[in-house]
Amino acid sequence: MVKNEATHVYLNGRDIGIVEDPAKFVSEIRNARRTGVISGEVNVAHYGKQHYININSDRGRVRKPYVIIENGKSKLTQEIIEKLKNKEINFNYLFRNGIVEYLDAEEEENALVAFEEKDITPKHTHVEVDIASIFGFTVSTSPYPEHNSIARQAMLANFIKQSQGLYAINFNQRFDSRGYLLFYPQVPIVNTVSYRKANIQKHPSGQNLVVALSTYYGYNMQDAVVLNRASVERGVGRSLFYKTYTDEERRYPGGQRDRLKIPPATAEGYMGEHFYSKLSDDGIIEPEMDVEEGDVLIGKVSPPRFLEESMGPSGIEEKVRDDSTVLKTGETGVVDSVMVTESPGATKLVKIRIRSLRVPENGDKFASRHGQKGVTSLIVPPEDMPFTDSGIIPDLLLNPHSVPSRMTFGHLLEELAGKAGSVKGRMIDGTAFAEDGLDRMDAYGKMLEESGFDKYGEEEMYDGITGMKFKARIFTGVAYYNRLYHMVSNKMQVRSRGKVQILTHQPTEGKARQGALRFGEMERDTLIGYGASLLLKERLLDQSDKTNVLVCKQCGNIGYYDHVKRVNVCPIDKSSDFVEVEMSYAFKVLLDEIKSLHIMPRMKVNE
Amino acid sequence: MAKEEKNKFRVQYGEAVGTVAAQSLGEPGTQMILRSFHYAGVESTISTSGLPRIVELVDAKKKPTTPITYIYLDKGIAKSFDKADEMVRKISExxxxxxxxxxxxxxxxxxxxxxxxxxxxxxxxxxxxxxxxxxxxxxxxxxxxxxxxxxxxxxxxxxxxxxxxxxxxxxxxxxGIEGAGKVMIRQDEQTKEFYLIASGSDIESIIDIPGVDSTRIITNDVFAVYRLFGVEAARNVIADELAKTLNEQKIGVNRRHLALIADAMTARGNIKGVGRHGLSGEKGSVLARAAYEETVKHLVHAAVYGEIDHMNGVTENVLVGKQVPVGTGTVKLAIKKEDLSKIGKKK
Missing domain, CATH: 3.30.1360.140 (Gyrase A; domain 2)
Known part of the structure; x- marks a missing residue:
């Protein structure tokens, strides 16, 4: 390789030239940016090994502020910090005066960033504004991430996004296809600087629950969660589920169009009078109407799919097809709001929002802010729940086995902090790295002791069923829990017999189609391995796509029964000597498809 | 009593031994680690192991990625390091x-x-x-x-x-000998006997060298064994190698399953892999072949040559919806009760 290989310079992805001294070139641009000669939005990345420089000034780059280090010293001096405290200057001052700069993902690769001022060595180029800023949005709004295992912290970041809460203040005016609204959202007692700065406390997404780390007769094994019925009835996790159904009057080539109205009894696919009974005269359901599965929400008639049919037998009345919108299976609720408007294509557009109350039930999912998720397994009457000396009954019982192996110490610390905060009646700050963990524990312990509680958060407890005192003391605290949007009522489905596919006559797949569960190849192999030949046939044929087919004895082709002449007919050799054979309909389709390729499959059948 | 108990565990008529063998090797295969941990100095360091090795064996690869030959020496010289060292010089390529x-x-x-x-x-x-x-x-x-x-x-x-x-x-x-590879000396801990490990598999040349015990030479190269000793020996190598590889990762699969797979691979007098170009591609039934990879190829062949499917296998019967000739499906009623009485009357 040539020693002084020319370095290409790319401006927003376009090659604009060559420089000979890339290091000098890059540092000049950076100096110009810091001194305000060029815009602070410019970022430069130098790829030394690949010999090119990327200069970016375009939109869409995520950037993050860093404090600049010059001559081994942070430019954010004590003097400037004092000025900031006295509000003589603000953050923009730091940016304009080259104390802080924003780096994008590419330029970050050229920077060596120290976590804190005491870590700075001559090699460092920048120092973090605050060490907690190494985290993204979701993690920095949750408490004590530094005390959790990284695997759990990654799960937490997903759960926060799935939590139900006050997702928008104007939820009442919106027609979201799905919306989840928590009844009594609370600001977490333990929150962080980022949480407060991001203003999430104005639309929180969880509740502070009294959590005891206790088993309950095996009901909270394997991440199951036991809830207090009194708490649920007082609003823990109670939420609304909104779902929007949409339909419009489409226009078709040839001047035909859909019509929103109650379909006439003559319409093709008419379901029967009582299904349309909840519609008003315009064919649209009224607000505040109770609806159940199968109820028609929007009555609509469409022109038939094929042209000839539209004439009708007499030619007077136009033949139509029922194309109404029906509430899906397994859903119930109340019509919350109806909107009639016009689509961009100038057709009539109707949106109907269904609301249904979702009280927590067995099978609903809850999670704390430490990746500790669980599914409700039992909702216990308050009198059967364990209670403390002072008569406190926990809202939720978390199995103590879920903590040690997952290494979510942050959960325990949050419970302790939450308890201390509740007792003292104030918020607790749980920002990452803000304090030493042990110091925090001591501080919360002290607050608890001042109010007469155990400093480690443990409580003497009694079994609600027997009234006996537990031998062990039970760790009890207040933790912030989210109700996640995975709820059984939206997921469960049953089928014993039902719809089949047209092509194969096999059962349909998926919840939306009332489908069955697939008995797949590997399941098939288990029955073969066991030798259960007849059970296999029952699963794969009798309970699936069994058909009876007439096979011609002479030519081995499939024949049919002529209902007029009342004889069996073979389309090939016109004989009527047949055997009735039981086979899979899918196999019959295969034979038909092979025939369509001009190949003649023949079946030799024994009597 | 004990004999009766033992008989319960024997394979019964109609038992789907092939499917069970496939499942017994396939399920632990999903748990195998691709790159396993090796101990320094152990021969597994130089040979492929784990899932890649299993795939290699089962697919009947012509040449193993890492051939190894164990060369034992004649009884007279086996205990002498110097003699063994001399053999290394003779063989090592x-x-x-x-x-x-x-x-x-x-x-x-x-x-x-x-x-x-x-x-x-x-x-x-x-x-x-x-x-x-x-x-x-x-x-x-x-x-x-x-x-x-x-x-x-x-x-x-x-x-x-x-x-x-x-x-x-x-x-x-x-x-040295072309194809013998590098040769190292090892000592058996129990018998204190020296033996050689070669990173080649040309046993045809090595076996003739004076001093080599021709009755104990063994290699992991299935095809080298097949050429020199025949299918029966090759079958044993396949089964042994499968067992050895599974053992390394502490996966217990009954020897009989592995032996059955080796048997199936060598049943026609040569070595066939289990895939599309081997066992599955040579099934008797058109429908069974078409159901597994290259559907069109087999259907076209059947159409051109007028193949007949006798419906004797499992897959084709599942496909059409007949009772599968396995387990409970193997037995049939020999004679109906009414017919039985008819026979009695004739006499």
Missing amino acids: VTMNSVVRRVDENFAKGKIRLILSSQEVEAARITTKGVASKISKDFGFETKADGRTIEISVGTRDPKKVRAERVRIMNSIIS
Whole structure:
């Protein structure tokens, strides 16, 4: 390789030239940016090994502020910090005066960033504004991430996004296809600087629950969660589920169009009078109407799919097809709001929002802010729940086995902090790295002791069923829990017999189609391995796509029964000597498809 | 009593042994780690192991990625390290490439100069002079050995020919047996007997060397064993290698399942893999073949040649919806009760 290989310079992805001294070139641009000669939005990345420089000034780059280090010293001096405290200057001052700069993902690769001022060595180029800023949005709004295992912290970041809460203040005016609204959202007692700065406390997404780390007769094994019925009835996790159904009057080539109205009894696919009974005269359901599965929400008639049919037998009345919108299976609720408007294509557009109350039930999912998720397994009457000396009954019982192996110490610390905060009646700050963990524990312990509680958060407890005192003391605290949007009522489905596919006559797949569960190849192999030949046939044929087919004895082709002449007919050799054979309909389709390729499959059948 | 109990566990008529064997090897296969942890010095360090090795065996790959041959010595010399060491020198394959540190060509004089690496020469227990005379003998060139340098007069000044000779010389073998690979000495901890491990699998040549115990030589190269000893031996190697590989990762699969797979692979007198080009591709039934990969190919073949499917296998019967001839599906009613009474009347 040539020693002084020319370095290409790319401006927003376009090659604009060559420089000979890339290091000098890059540092000049950076100096110009810091001194305000060029815009602070410019970022430069130098790829030394690949010999090119990327200069970016375009939109869409995520950037993050860093404090600049010059001559081994942070430019954010004590003097400037004092000025900031006295509000003589603000953050923009730091940016304009080259104390802080924003780096994008590419330029970050050229920077060596120290976590804190005491870590700075001559090699460092920048120092973090605050060490907690190494985290993204979701993690920095949750408490004590530094005390959790990284695997759990990654799960937490997903759960926060799935939590139900006050997702928008104007939820009442919106027609979201799905919306989840928590009844009594609370600001977490333990929150962080980022949480407060991001203003999430104005639309929180969880509740502070009294959590005891206790088993309950095996009901909270394997991440199951036991809830207090009194708490649920007082609003823990109670939420609304909104779902929007949409339909419009489409226009078709040839001047035909859909019509929103109650379909006439003559319409093709008419379901029967009582299904349309909840519609008003315009064919649209009224607000505040109770609806159940199968109820028609929007009555609509469409022109038939094929042209000839539209004439009708007499030619007077136009033949139509029922194309109404029906509430899906397994859903119930109340019509919350109806909107009639016009689509961009100038057709009539109707949106109907269904609301249904979702009280927590067995099978609903809850999670704390430490990746500790669980599914409700039992909702216990308050009198059967364990209670403390002072008569406190926990809202939720978390199995103590879920903590040690997952290494979510942050959960325990949050419970302790939450308890201390509740007792003292104030918020607790749980920002990452803000304090030493042990110091925090001591501080919360002290607050608890001042109010007469155990400093480690443990409580003497009694079994609600027997009234006996537990031998062990039970760790009890207040933790912030989210109700996640995975709820059984939206997921469960049953089928014993039902719809089949047209092509194969096999059962349909998926919840939306009332489908069955697939008995797949590997399941098939288990029955073969066991030798259960007849059970296999029952699963794969009798309970699936069994058909009876007439096979011609002479030519081995499939024949049919002529209902007029009342004889069996073979389309090939016109004989009527047949055997009735039981086979899979899918196999019959295969034979038909092979025939369509001009190949003649023949079946030799024994009597 | 014990005998009755034992009989319960024997394979019964109609039992789907093949499916069970496939499941028994397939399920632990999903748990195998692709790159397993090796202990230093153990031979597994040099051989492929885990899932890649299983795939290699089951697919009947012509040449294993890492062939290994275990060479046991005749009883008389097996306990002597010196004798074993001598055997290593006889067998271990040393190529010119591995000992030469540097090659210079002089096209003007038609000469090639080789500089040998002292380290490699000593390790291979050869001398510069020995190498030089070997070249003279094999190629008929005039050679001059000096220190670690050998000068070869190729006898031509045509650069193309000089270069061609260089390649020939560099690829030649100085000592040992071609295809034997590097050979190492190991000692059996129990019998204190020395044996050799070669990283090649040319057992056909190795077995004839005096001092090698021809009754105990064994390799992991299935096809080498097949060529020398026949299918029966190859079958055993397949089953043994499968068992050994699974054992390394502490996966317990009953030997009978592995033996059945090996049997199926070798049942036709040669070695066939289990995939599309082997067992599955040679099934008797058109429908069964079409159901597994390359559907169109088999249907077209059946159409062109007018194949008949006798519906004797499992897959094709599942496909059409017939009772599968396995387990409870193997037994049929020999005679109906009514017919039985008819026979009685005749007599």
